[in-house]
Amino acid sequence: MNSRPVRVRIAPSPTGDPHVGTAYIGLFNMIFARQNGGSFVLRIEDTDQTRSTKESEEAIYRSLRWVGLTWDEGPDVGGPFGPYRQSERTEIYQTHCAKLLESQHAYRCFCSADRLERLREEQRRMKLPTKYDGRCRELAAEEVSSRTQSGDPFVIRLKTPDDGITVVNDLLRGEIQYENTQIDDQVLLKSDGFPTYHLANVVDDHLMEITHVIRAEEWIPSTPKHIMLYNAFGWEQPTFIHMPLLRNADRSKISKRKNPVSLEFFRKAGFLPEAMLNFLAMMGWSMPNDQEKFCLDEMRSQFSWDRMSLSGPVFNLEKLEWLNGLYLRELPVNDLKARILAEVFREELVTEVVKLIQERMRRLDEFVPLSSFFFTTDVQTPVEQLVPKGMDKKLAHRVIRDLSEHLDNVTSWKSGNIEAVLRAYVDSHDDVNIKQVFMLSRIVATGRSASPPLFETMEAMGKALCQDRFRRALATLRP
RNA sequence: GGCCCGUUAGUCUAGCGGUCAGGACGCCGGCCUCUCACGCCGGAAUCACGGGUUCAAUUCCCGUACGGGCUACCA
Known part of the structure; x- marks a missing residue:
């Protein structure tokens, strides 16, 4: 029925953080295009003028490239069917x-x-x-x-x-x-x-x-x-x-409330792009012969739609971690080291962190304990600490949830904007005061009651990591 | 509420009328080992239910139940 050359596309809208679902759908589009010698197009659907942002658009390119998707045509690379940005x-x-x-x-x-x-x-x-x-x-x-x-x-x-x-x-x-x-x-x-x-x-x-x-x-x-x-x-x-739709553990459509979904987060959390893609490929699709670890070329050579399973797969972080471990272990030591330096101890991040902790240091080796929460996603804060003086569990939960929602809307993740959100929240709520809200935010964000200045710290940590901390806090306080 | 989509262990899946229902994550036990991790070996755990069709249904059809999605001047 279709004799024309295969052309497929993904059409994300630049309204938030680059989503793992975009990478998921993008992967299958790209594989199908490559398998058929066709073209894979990236189109930006920014017709919602009130919600679309330039930051988000850039983040989409960055994150999709990071995870290993490459498109033949798009706003950033051009092509014969442009413009590829709907607002144009x-x-x-x-x-x-x-x-x-x-x-x-x-x-x-x-x-x-x-x-x-x-x-x-x-x-x-x-x-x-x-x-x-x-x-x-x-x-x-x-x-x-x-x-x-x-x-x-x-x-x-x-x-x-x-x-x-x-x-x-x-x-x-x-x-x-x-x-x-x-x-x-x-x-x-x-x-x-x-x-x-x-x-x-x-x-x-x-x-x-x-x-x-x-x-x-x-x-x-x-x-x-x-x-x-x-x-x-x-x-x-x-x-x-x-x-099929990617799902949370409770089988609802995958969402940032219940799961990490931002590609930026996965990058910061230390997942390798090849493991990400491999894992996403296994969501709903399978290789013949039970093979679970495979690369894009292998997938392309075996791909067919009749191996698609239609029930919505639950995005299982534990299995992703296992797969990622497989990839990490086979890396030559120097490559692994390079990746750790590039992703975990990123030059700019380390610079920012050093600036923030300098005045708290008396010995060089204090760098490690003073800054550890910047470099890991594994921060588990116990319930007792998440409920500051003068609050109860229910109130703490509500405040964290509200703050998290307001913080979601911050498109330009700068300390001033973060501070504005927190202050505005305190001003509009009579049952909380500045001291409580800032302390609570600090504990949620860093897992500690003592940290460098909160807003600068949150800025340096980045939105993805902060959001994940809020998500975790909510999960441990969940009634 | 309406309209759609889906349903193999806790999770990801193989299966495409006759199988001891296979693999993987996780879990449990053991081996390896200075510990942990890795690796290896073993174990528990699954075809939602009811009708058909058929010599024979996990597999095909219809219901029910359950899960999900959509129901915007958002995508």
Whole structure:
């Protein structure tokens, strides 16, 4: 069905820390492309202007490269189908959306966010499926143009058919059928003029001649909408391949609350990229003949989709550690030493740490005990220490959870920004004071009640490591 | 609530109608060894349930249960 050269892509959105799931999906995309002599494209989906950041985009390149993924085309390396950053393609989406408007496949919707919210609430109460009720579907042409003229804000929605079924043909799962009446009139163009994921995704995949859409299972329910878009444009649809979702130990979708997920963390925690990739390859996929340790070339030569297992694999850190140990042990001593120096005792980190502990030192060898928590992820703080004077366990848990959430939103991990978050938290909560919150944060972050200045320390440790400490603290305090 | 996806030991998986259900992590025991780790040997532990189809179901089909995802002007 597809005689075109294989082209696949990953399309992360630069809204947070580089995610292990991105590497997971990226790996399978890359392997499939390489196996078929095709191309692997990296596209940045930064259509959410309120959440996308440059820092996050850079971090994606850095982390994906670190783990060993290489792409043939992307914002940073260019290519014949650019630009590869969606924020630079706004006009393309608008032009295409205009075509849809013209062909009656889409319509302008003037409904307020407020009305939509009430509508959804009502539908939930009535136990009906929550979807747009189509009020603006049949607006008279004159009204539409007059309201547009007068500057009323609007979005553009896809006009989904009222009857019939849409079939999603998934390479791994076969035919998945949807009643068209179940499918919402998806917003295609937001009122800020930017496209939603759905529009941008379909337009780009077509324009970039993507042949196989390999993405996570969570996208299955929106695939019928995408198919409707391909049909509306009169385009050939790609082959859809929905991979299972990585899971937490409790089988929910993997999340930073319950698992380390930031690639930056895995790097700092001392995992080798080759072990990471090898481990991710074993999530849902297996080599023939029970081989567990293998490299990319071996995987590529053996890869086939029918060896995919569809149940969501639990991301098991212990097994990753075992595998990583296998790789570490076979390294020549000098290589291992080089990696420790490059990753654990990174030049810049050591410099920062030395600055921070200098005034506390009386002997050179005190460097080691004074700074050990900067260089290891293995900090276990007992429950008693995590509950400072004047707090109880429940309050400590709440504060740590809240702080952790606020800290998540800090995109530029600098001491000033960290301090601002902590101070703002104290100011807005009457049941805690500065002293308690800072001490609690110190203990959570460093595992100690005595440390160099807190904010500078947290900055030097880096976001990934700090977040992990908060996660661990939460786990030990969990009721 | 609605719509989808999934279901082999605690976890990752092999299996693709007839197997003593294989491997790995973890766990337990032993060996190696100055200790630990590594390595080696051994052990406990699995086909969610109920109906079909079939001479024969872990395997195919249908239900149920359970788990998960989606249900935004986020991706």
